[in-house]
Amino acid sequence: MPLYTCPTCAATYSSDTPRWRCDCGHYLHYTSPAMFTKADLANRNHTIWRYSEAYGIAPENIVSLGEGYTPLIEDRLFDQNVLLKMDQLCPTGSFKDRGTTVMLSKLKEWGLKSLIEDSSGNAGASVAAYAARAGIEANIYIPAYASAGKAAQIAMYGANLIRTPGTREDTAQAALAAAESEFYASHNWNPHFISGLKSLAYELAEQLSWEAPDWVVTPIGGGSLLLGLYLGWKDLVEAGYVAKMPRLAGVQAANCAPVYQAWVQGLDDVAPFPKQATAAEGIAINHPVKGKDLLEALRASNGTACTITEQEIWDMLPKLSKRGVYVEPTSAAAPAAIKQLKEKGLISASDKVIVELTGMGLKATDKYLEHYAFFS
Numbered sequence: 567m568p569l570y571t572c573p574t575c576a577a578t579y580s581s582d583t584p585r586w587r588c589d590c591g592h593y594l595h596y597t598s599p600a601m602f603t604k605a606d607l608a609n610r611n612h613t614i615w616r617y618s619e620a621y622g623i624a625p626e627n628i629v630s631l632g633e634g635y636t637p638l639i640e641d642r643l644f645d646q647n648v649l650l651k652m653d654q655l656c657p658t659g660s661f662k663d664r665g666t667t668v669m670l671s672k673l674k675e676w677g678l679k680s681l682i683e684d685s686s687g688n689a690g691a692s693v694a695a696y697a698a699r700a701g702i703e704a705n706i707y708i709p710a711y712a713s714a715g716k717a718a719q720i721a722m723y724g725a726n727l728i729r730t731p732g733t734r735e736d737t738a739q740a741a742l743a744a745a746e747s748e749f750y751a752s753h754n755w756n757p758h759f760i761s762g763l764k765s766l767a768y769e770l771a772e773q774l775s776w777e778a779p780d781w782v783v784t785p786i787g788g789g790s791l792l793l794g795l796y797l798g799w800k801d802l803v804e805a806g807y808v809a810k811m812p813r814l815a816g817v818q819a820a821n822c823a824p825v826y827q828a829w830v831q832g833l834d835d836v837a838p839f840p841k842q843a844t845a846a847e848g849i850a851i852n853h854p855v856k857g858k859d860l861l862e863a864l865r866a867s868n869g870t871a872c873t874i875t876e877q878e879i880w881d882m883l884p885k886l887s888k889r890g891v892y893v894e895p896t897s898a899a900a901p902a903a904i905k906q907l908k909e910k911g912l913i914s915a916s917d918k919v920i921v922e923l924t925g926m927g928l929k930a931t932d933k934y935l936e937h938y939a940f941f942s
């Protein structure tokens with residue numbers, strides 16, 4: 567059964583052999599062959615694999631580090647009750663593990679022995695960890711500006727670390743050039759990565775007793791997180807497990823806001839953004855591959871897009887950490903956005919609001935010592 571389809575040229579492919587894009591050069595969509603049933607869940611482990619039917623991976627190929635089922639804790643931001651989704655607690659310290667566990671399981675199923683990935687750091691660390699677990703050689707390209715903590719983490723997992731000068735896009739180009747000879751396991755391209763991120767919607771629904779919240783607020787970089795959320799909620803609505811989909815709010819750094827720009831201009835696709843430096847390195851992607859799908863997801867969920875400034879990021883981080891919640895700078899984007907979403911009247915006091923926390927603060931030790939100058 568052909569499970570990959572190209573949204574532009576309508577080509578279809580089997581998912582039995584390795585492939586990361588269409589012959590026409592476009593990214594592919596993956597259609598899952600099945601959906602889990604609620605009754606199945608009672609006896610299953612608390613990882614994203616409790617929803618395994620939805621990913622289309624044979625059980626013997628699962629490469630897992632116990633990812634998912636992260637806590638959902640109550641807090642208050644800008645006088646709004648919110649629920650913080652603690653995905654910074656995933657095995658490698660970012661939500662990327664939800665997607666990586668499925669992508670690497672698929673690579674194992676294909677019998678691949680090595681891969682190439684490019685990343686600002688977290689996807690690289692995640693892919694390095696799961697590749698190590700699967701016995702697959704990982705070649706990870708990261709920009710030279712990425713956090714020292716993330717570079718060290720990638721190297722510690724035993725991956726080959728290639729640090730490239732220039733922008734995040736230069737890093738992607740270097741990886742693509744090398745991908746002529748090895749499999750390009752890019753989280754921004756691979757549809758199985760997004761399959762795994764659907765677990766976030768499934769899990770939230772289960773944690774909220776199968777009642778959709780009013781809003782899920784999340785950062786947007788390459789956009790896998792937002793797309794996974796959207797597709798996951800769509801599955802749940804179609805299966806009749808929840809009555810409605812939450813509204814999705816996507817947050818970008820004002821210094822790198824291609825999706826926001828296309829959103830406010832009412833466009834169907836995302837154009838490259840003249841990027842400036844941002845502390846939110848995890849969302850510093852000036853031309854996301856799946857821009858068109860992202861705009862569609864925002865519209866279909868009756869959602870919105872917004873931006874936060876560098877100052878708002880640096881102001882938000884101590885507010886969270888002084889409540890015991892330690893995340894990296896990029897993860898300040900979603901909580902910081904609550905202020906304007908309230909001011910614009912989009913979020914109201916009685917709304918149930920989920921704030922996705924994406925990455926662990928320990929990864930940013932070098933950046934925090936530098937910015938807040940604790941020892942000087």
Ligand SMILES: *Cc1c(COP(=O)(O)O)cnc(C)c1O
Nearest residue numbers: 688787788789790791848924925
């Ligand atoms: C990758 C990443 C994001 C952005 O996720 P996308 O799926 O690329 O939109 C946000 N925060 C952190 C910490 C990340 O590592």
Ligand SMILES: [Zn+2]
Nearest residue numbers: 572575588590
């Ligand atoms: Zn095509």
